[in-house]
Amino acid sequence: DAGVTQSPTHLIKTRGQQVTLRCSPKSGHDTVSWYQQALGQGPQFIFQYYEEEERQRGNFPDRFSGHQFPNYSSELNVNALLLGDSALYLCASREGGLAKNIQYFGAGTRLSVL
Amino acid sequence: AQSVAQPEDQVNVAEGNPLTVKCTYSVSGNPYLFWYVQYPNRGLQFLLKYITGDNLVKGSYGFEAEFNKSQTSFHLKKPSALVSDSALYFCAVRDSNDYKLSFGAGTTVTVRA
Numbered sequence: 001d002a003g004v005t006q007s008p009t010h011l012i013k014t015r016g017q018q019v020t021l022r023c024s025p026k027s028g029h030d031t032v033s034w035y036q037q038a039l040g041q042g043p044q045f046i047f048q049y050y051e052e053e054e055r056q057r058g059n060f061p062d063r064f065s066g067h068q069f070p071n072y073s074s075e076l077n078v079n080a081l082l083l084g085d086s087a088l089y090l091c092a093s094r095e096g097g098l099a100k101n102i103q104y105f106g107a108g109t110r111l112s113v114l
Numbered sequence: 115a116q117s118v119a120q121p122e123d124q125v126n127v128a129e130g131n132p133l134t135v136k137c138t139y140s141v142s143g144n145p146y147l148f149w150y151v152q153y154p155n156r157g158l159q160f161l162l163k164y165i166t167g168d169n170l171v172k173g174s175y176g177f178e179a180e181f182n183k184s185q186t187s188f189h190l191k192k193p194s195a196l197v198s199d200s201a202l203y204f205c206a207v208r209d210s211n212d213y214k215l216s217f218g219a220g221t222t223v224t225v226r227a
Contacts, residue, residue, distance in 0.1 A: 004157075033214070042118075042204055042217030043158070056213045090157055092215075101146055101165060101208065103215060105158040 002027065004106035006091050012112045013081050021076040021109045025093030031055075032074040033103060034066060037088040049074055050096055078111075086113045116141045116209045120218035128226055133195040135221045137188045137205030144210040147188040149179055152202040152220075161203075164188060175199070195225045 005024045013019050025032050031050045035043035045058035049068035063079045072093075078085055088110050092103040117140045127133050139145055146165050150158040162173025169181045179190045188205060202222050206215045 035215075040219075042206075042219050043215075045214040045216070048213050058214060092158075102148070102160055102163060104160060105150070107155075107157040 004029075004091055004093050004104050006089075006106040006109050008109060009107070010110045010112075012114065014114050015081055015083060017081050017113075018077065018079045019081060019111060021078075021089050021091075021111070023074045023076070023091030023093075023106060025072050025074070025091075026104050029093035029095055029104070030072050031094050031096045032068055032072065033092045033094075034074070034076045035090040035092065035105075036060070037090055037108070039087070043090055046076070081113045083113050086111060116145075116207050116212065116216045118205050118207050118216055118218035120203075120205055120221045122221050123219075124222045124224065126224045126226065127195050129197050130194050133190075133192040133199065133223065133225070135190040135203050135205075135223060137190065137218060138186050139188060139205070139207040140186065141207055141209040142211070145186075145188075146208040146210060147179075147181060148206040148208070148215065149173065149177070149188075149190050150204045150206060150217075152204065158204065161190070195223075197225050197227050199223060200225045 033048040034046040037043040047057040088108040091106045149161040164181045205218045
């Protein structure tokens with residue numbers, strides 16, 4: 001059983017560019033969340049998708065957007081990249097029901113903005 | 115609002131000694147509490163959770179944690195640390211009325227042989 005998979009593993013972009021990160025949830029999971037982990041910090045919640053809708057959003061600007069597909073996979077898009085967007089981006093998935101509260105994380109995408 | 119504090123940036127212990135990593139939290143509703151571990155260049159691995167019930171929860175790799183409601187704490191413990199336990203540990207909380215996880219800044223654990 002594959003866990004949460006993310007692609008690409010590493011990415012280098014320049015300021016002002018746009019980037020798309022991808023996530024496939026763990027089998028049987030229908031809820032996907034995205035987190036940003038800057039160097040030396042804990043992960044920060046970006047947003048969560050459930051039933052192809054953004055269910056909750058953290059304190060991130062509109063440059064950060066996402067999408068969830070019918071197969072529950074998800075994309076994170078970041079426009080007009082800033083140097084401060086350099087970070088490890090983590091995707092997490094879980095079953096939507098309240099009884100299943102564990103979020104399982106992928107290995108992340110390391111984004112470097114030059 | 116919800117938040118987590120991990121007061122120690124680093125914890126150093128000798129192999130075979132007990133290991134404790136501290137965590138305190140703040141939520142407006144009921145807390146759902148989690149510990150994750152992160153190895154270099156890896157994602158977060160789930161260790162254990164407290165949702166409700168027994169205050170002492172046991173998790174993977176011999177780790178356990180004790181929920182203390184009056185002190186709003188959820189400290190991670192291991193009776194006998196291994197060198198392989200050296201990693202970055204994160205405490206996280208989710209308010210029962212919320213969907214997001216809020217993480218602490220992390221504690222780097224170093225176990226020396």
